[in-house]
Amino acid sequence: MNSLELLLSGFQAALTPINLFWLVxxxxxxxxxxxxxxxxxxxxxAILLPLATGFxxxxxLIMMAxxxxxxxxxxxxxxxxxxxxxxxASVVTCIDGYEMAKNGRAGPxxxxxxxxxxxxxxxxxxxxxxxxPVVAGLAVNFGPPEYxxxxxFALVLVIMLAGDSLLKGFIAMFGGLFLAVIGTDLxxxxxxxxxxxxxxxxxxxxxxxxxxxFAVGEVLVNIEKESNKQVFQVPSGIxxxxxxxxxxxxxxxxxxxxxxxxxxxxxxxxxxSTVASxxxxxxxxxxxxxxxxxxxxxxxGVAAPEAANNSETGGAMIPLLTLGIPGSGTGxxxxxxxxxxxxNPGPLLFTxxxxxxxxxxxxxxxxxxxxxxxxxxMVPLFxxxxxxxxxxxxxxxxxxxxxxVYSVNFAIFDVWLLVIFGLLGYVMKKLDxxxxxxVLAFVxxxxxxxxxxxxxxxxxxxxLIYLERPISAVLVALTVLxxxxxxxxxxxxxxxxxxxxxx
Numbered sequence: 053m054n055s056l057e058l059l060l061s062g063f064q065a066a067l068t069p070i071n072l073f074w075l076v077x078x079x080x081x082x083x084x085x086x087x088x089x090x091x092x093x094x095x096x097x098a099i100l101l102p103l104a105t106g107f108x109x110x111x112x113l114i115m116m117a118x119x120x121x122x123x124x125x126x127x128x129x130x131x132x133x134x135x136x137x138x139x140x141a142s143v144v145t146c147i148d149g150y151e152m153a154k155n156g157r158a159g160p161x162x163x164x165x166x167x168x169x170x171x172x173x174x175x176x177x178x179x180x181x182x183x184x185p186v187v188a189g190l191a192v193n194f195g196p197p198e199y200x201x202x203x204x205f206a207l208v209l210v211i212m213l214a215g216d217s218l219l220k221g222f223i224a225m226f227g228g229l230f231l232a233v234i235g236t237d238l239x240x241x242x243x244x245x246x247x248x249x250x251x252x253x254x255x256x257x258x259x260x261x262x263x264x265x266f267a268v269g270e271v272l273v274n275i276e277k278e279s280n281k282q283v284f285q286v287p288s289g290i291x292x293x294x295x296x297x298x299x300x301x302x303x304x305x306x307x308x309x310x311x312x313x314x315x316x317x318x319x320x321x322x323x324x325s326t327v328a329s330x331x332x333x334x335x336x337x338x339x340x341x342x343x344x345x346x347x348x349x350x351x352x353g354v355a356a357p358e359a360a361n362n363s364e365t366g367g368a369m370i371p372l373l374t375l376g377i378p379g380s381g382t383g384x385x386x387x388x389x390x391x392x393x394x395x396n397p398g399p400l401l402f403t404x405x406x407x408x409x410x411x412x413x414x415x416x417x418x419x420x421x422x423x424x425x426x427x428x429x430m431v432p433l434f435x436x437x438x439x440x441x442x443x444x445x446x447x448x449x450x451x452x453x454x455x456x457v458y459s460v461n462f463a464i465f466d467v468w469l470l471v472i473f474g475l476l477g478y479v480m481k482k483l484d485x486x487x488x489x490x491v492l493a494f495v496x497x498x499x500x501x502x503x504x505x506x507x508x509x510x511x512x513x514x515x516l517i518y519l520e521r522p523i524s525a526v527l528v529a530l531t532v533l534x535x536x537x538x539x540x541x542x543x544x545x546x547x548x549x550x551x552x553x554x555x
Contacts, residue, residue: 258392
C-alpha cells in the first residue's frame with residue numbers, strides 16, 4: 053500500500069466517534085493549558101499524559117497529538133495579549149504581537165496567528181505523510197551498531213538544547229542518563245542504584261519525572277514572577293478577529309516561508325520550534341518590503357514565527373516516529389508515551405503498527421481544522437481565562453499534576469517522586485540548567501544501552517564493529533565532529549567575552 057492508501061485507512065480510524073471525540077478533547081485541553089503563562093507544550097503534555105494512558109494506543113496517541121499542537125496554538129494567545137510567551141517558541145511572537153495589541157489590533161493578531169498556524173500545520177503534516185515512510189524505509193536496514201551510533205549521535209545533539217553553556221548541557225544529560233539506569237538490568241537481572249527499594253525495581257516512573265521537571269518546576273518558578281500585566285481587550289465576534297484582505301496579502305509569503313522553514317528545521321533533532329520561529333522571523337524581515345515595521349506591530353512579524361512554530365510539529369514527528377529520536381522536550385514526552393504503550397519508535401513502527409501510526413497522522417489533519425474552528429470563536433474566552441489570579445491558577449495545576457501521577461499506578465511513592473523532581477526542576481530553572489536534555493537523555497538511554505550491548509555481542513566485544521560498517525562509521529565521525537565543533541565553538545565564545553571584558 054502507498055502513502056495515500058495508508059492515509060485513507062488512517063482517516064477511517066481517526067474519524068470513528070471515539071477517536072474524533074478524544075481528538076477534540078485533546079486539542080481543547082492542549083489549548084487551554086497551553087495559554088497559561090509559563091507552561092509550554094512539554095509541561096502541557098506531561099500534565100495531561102496520565103489521561104491518555106487508559107486508552108488503546110491509537111486513541112491515546114491521537115489525544116496526545118491533539119494536546120501537542122493544541123498547546124502550540126495556545127502559546128500565541130498569551131504572547132499577544134500579555135507579552136508573556138506561553139512557550140519558548142512564542143518569544144518571537146511577543147515582539148510584534150504585543151505591539152499590535154497595544155495598537156488596538158489584538159483581534160487581527162490573534163486571527164492571523166490562527167490562520168497561519170492552520171496553513172503551516174497542514175503543510176507540515178503533508179510533508180510528514182510523504183517523507184516519513186521514505187525515511188522509515190531507509191532506516192529499516194539499520195542493525196544494532198547503526199542504531200546505537202545513531203542514539204549516541206542524538207545524545208550529543210541533546211547538548212545543543214543547552215543554550216549558552218556546554219557544561220550545563222552535559223550536567224543535564226548525564227543526570228538523565230543516571231536516572232535512566234536506576235532499576236533492573238534487563239541483561240543480568242540485577243538491580244542498579246535502587247537501595248533495595250522494590251518501588252524502584254522497574255525504574256523511575258517517566259510520568260513522575262516529566263510532570264515534576266516540566267510542570268511543577270515551571271509553576272514553582274513562575275510563582276516568584278507574579279505580575280499584574282494588563283490583558284488587552286479582545287473584540288467579540290469572529291468578524292472582528294479576521295484580518296483584513298490587506299493583512300492576508302502581506303502575510304501570505306511569510307506564512308508559506310515559515311511553513312517550509314519550520315518543517316525542515318523540525319526534522320533536525322535538537323533544533324525545535326524556538327529555532328524555527330527565530331529563523332523564520334529573521335527571513336521574513338529580510339524579505340519584507342517594509343522591514344522597518346518589524347518590532348512596531350507588523351502582522352508579518354506575527355505570521356512568520358507562528359507558521360514556523362506549527363509547521364515544525366509535522367517535521368519533528370519524522371525523526372520521532374521513524375528513528376525514535378525526539379528533537380525537543382515535547383518529543384521526549386511523546387516518545388515516553390509511545391514506550392508506555394509498548395511501542396518501539398523506529399523504522400519498524402510503520403510496518404509493525406500501521407494501525408497506530410496512520411490514524412495519528414490523519415488525526416493531525418483533522419486537528420488543524422478543529423483548532424481553527426475552535427480557536428477563533430473562543431479567543432475572547434481564553435482572554436478571560438488569562439485574567440484568573442495566579443493564586444487560583446497554579447494550585448489547580450499542582451492538584452492536576454498530583455492526581456495525574458497518582459492515577460497511573462495508584463502509588464504514593466510516585467507522588468513523592470513528583471515532589472522530588474518538581475524541586476529538581478525548580479533548582480535547574482534557578483541555575484539556568486535546561487531540563488530538556490535531562491528528559492531526552494532519560495528516554496534515549498535504555499534504547500542506546502540495549503543497542504550498544506547487542507552490538508558488542510555481535511562483535512565479541514570488539515568496538516571495531518562501529519568502524520567496519522559504513523553507516524555506523526559515518527555516524528561516529530559525525531558525533532566526533534559535533535563534539536569538537538561544540539567544544540571549540542564554545543571556547544572561542546568564552547575567549548571573545550574575556551577579551552571584551554579586558555577592553
